[in-house]
Amino acid sequence: MRPWTFPIALQSGTAHQPVFQQIAQAVRRDIRRGRLRPGDALPGSRTLAATLGVHRNTVLAAYRELEAEGWIVSERRSTRVAPGLPEPPPGRARTGTGPGYDLASPTPTRLRPGQGGLDFGGGVPDLRLVPAELLARAYRRALGHPELLGYGDPGGEPRLRAALARLLSEMRGLAVSADRLMVAGGSQGALDLVARTLIRPGDRVAVEDPGYPAAWATLRAAGAELVPVPVDAAGLRVEALAEALAKGPLRAAYLTPHHQFPTTVTMGAARRLRLLELAASHRIALLEDDYDNEFHFEGRPVLPLAGEDPAGVVVYLGTLSKILAPGLRLGFVSGPQALVQALAARRATTDGQGDPVLQRAVAELLEDGLLQRHARKMRRTYEARREVLAEALRRHLGGAVAFDLPAGGMSLWLSVDPAIDIEAWATRAREAGVGLYTGRRFDFQDRPRPNLRLGFSALDERELAEAVRRMARAL
Incomplete structure (x- = not known):
């Protein structure tokens, strides 16, 4: 049973629909606009009758009509929206154009971790630690x-x-x-x-x-x-x-x-x-x-x-x-x-x-x-990861990238051979499960830059080595 009371606005008087039809119409409307979705449980007849202040038989009559029309299905201990009904299209419930304001929002610019794979997003700690x-x-x-x-x-x-x-x-x-x-x-x-x-x-x-x-x-x-x-x-x-x-x-x-x-x-x-x-x-x-x-x-x-x-x-x-x-x-x-x-x-x-x-x-x-104490531990961990990433880059990509080992931080800034199409490389790397961030992402005028920013803090030593191997294969 649903834990909420499922309010429905009912109107009294002879000029309006019978109450059981008002209940049925309200359920149909809620299914169409997405408030109720296929498979959702409806309140029990006693619960809904108590909420609306009507006789239980009134609710049962509404449920029988909905079931006969195929909107709901009755099971042994529950009543649910029929699972085969199509989902309402997104936004169907709101058809107005809004208040007319300029609702343009800034383009998201924060570096987000990739979906799966090995992501070099910089500045992100290892949440496993x-x-x-x-x-x-x-x-x-x-x-x-x-x-x-x-x-x-x-x-x-x-x-x-x-x-x-x-x-x-x-x-x-x-x-x-x-x-x-x-x-x-x-x-x-x-x-x-x-x-x-x-x-x-x-x-x-x-x-x-x-x-x-x-x-x-x-x-x-x-x-x-x-x-x-x-x-x-x-x-x-x-x-x-x-x-x-x-x-x-x-x-x-x-x-x-x-x-x-x-x-x-x-x-x-x-x-x-x-x-x-x-x-x-x-x-x-x-x-x-x-x-x-x-x-x-x-x-x-x-x-x-x-x-x-x-x-x-x-x-x-x-x-x-x-x-x-x-x-x-x-x-x-x-x-x-x-x-x-x-x-x-x-x-x-x-x-x-x-x-x-x-x-x-x-x-x-x-x-x-x-x-x-935890910060000191993380400093030692990230310093070790910096060394692993640097060594892997020298071994697998020494002819393609160059960098100065930074005195601190959580990432490396690489200079890439200008002969390399860096954006195409990043695309191929993503296909191989490695998230790369090119210099263009950090340029004020969105100009291409022959650079990569590789964050090393969120990946462990094994993951860093594997990510660089995949980068090399993608190149």
């Missing part, structure tokens, strides 16, 4: 606090904010207090809040080229006019940013200086200082997306721009998605206290808050050092 049991136990403990099940602080659960502030201080060298930090729905949710708070329609915002298309879509949705700035082996070219400034003011610049997306290069110290000076003198908000800070394998740690920002122009965006899982939607933003308060006020007008129970659970893992 998520510490699910640790998180589940902490979540169950958090559920024991009823106050977390009500409305909470739009800035985030206080204990998580405090734990993140300590983490940023101890591991990233930032002088951040809890009142200058806000928890958001992933780094993309944090960027969306910042963009809708700082940017007005028509504001010019600089972005890296090649860069991160999902961030471009978010900034455009806030009304920004995007200004592409080229990237070289040392990151965003600051002199090109200055040239863009000469053509008009810039409200903000979105950049990934730690491991540039997608090239993985790290911005050098001299260029960082020049960038900070330029931003301070022109009051440009630097939106620093430090999306994979934990995964730096070689050399000295590289501190965020936000740690060298006396003028207060850097808005720092981060995420726990790369340590845990993107589906948890745990990101954060740090900046001047007035900005954080404005972001929280804006969030209060939309979804109001995140998930306080989940945030408390993650705060407990941070306080106990368990999440930091």
Whole structure:
């Protein structure tokens, strides 16, 4: 039996159909419009009679008529929509044209894992290694606090904010207090809040080229006019940013200086200082997306721009998605206290808050050092996978691709022999069960680029080796 009450609007009086026919007509209509589908169970006659306030015989009469017409079938203990009826066409229930608004939506730009096979989508952690049991136990403990099940602080659960502030201080060298930090729905949710708070329609915002298309879509949705700035082996070219400034003011610049997306290069110290000076003198908000800070394998740690920002122009965006899982939607933003308060006020007008129970659970893992321990384990795992992928590429594709081994990150950026049709190669690889991401996907003007971005974090050593073998066969 269906667990719901199946309401039907009935009309009384002699001018209308008999009640049993009204019931039968309502069921027919619901089958035609897709509310009821072939094989769906209908309420029992006693249940439906009680719901509608009619005699059971009235419902039985309606069911007999529907069964005689072939709309439903009666079984020993249930009544169901006849299984042989055709499914209604998609959208048939809504025949109107809508309110007449321009409902065009941004083209999805986030890298999605492929359907099966071996996918090289970069920046995705290995979900098989998520510490699910640790998180589940902490979540169950958090559920024991009823106050977390009500409305909470739009800035985030206080204990998580405090734990993140300590983490940023101890591991990233930032002088951040809890009142200058806000928890958001992933780094993309944090960027969306910042963009809708700082940017007005028509504001010019600089972005890296090649860069991160999902961030471009978010900034455009806030009304920004995007200004592409080229990237070289040392990151965003600051002199090109200055040239863009000469053509008009810039409200903000979105950049990934730690491991540039997608090239993985790290911005050098001299260029960082020049960038900070330029931003301070022109009051440009630097939106620093430090999306994979934990995964730096070689050399000295590289501190965020936000740690060298006396003028207060850097808005720092981060995420726990790369340590845990993107589906948890745990990101954060740090900046001047007035900005954080404005972001929280804006969030209060939309979804109001995140998930306080989940945030408390993650705060407990941070306080106990368990999440930091997991991050160290993942760093060792991903570094080993980087080496396996690099060696497989040298062995099977040494004459076709070249790359510099990045000091950190979760992917490799390959230069491909210009004689190779890279898009055709990617198509053949997909047919062989390997998802490749060509440089064109990250180009601001959708121009072909002789590059591949291969993420190594989501595939284990055996899968990486097999994926490269298939790439070589496809080529």
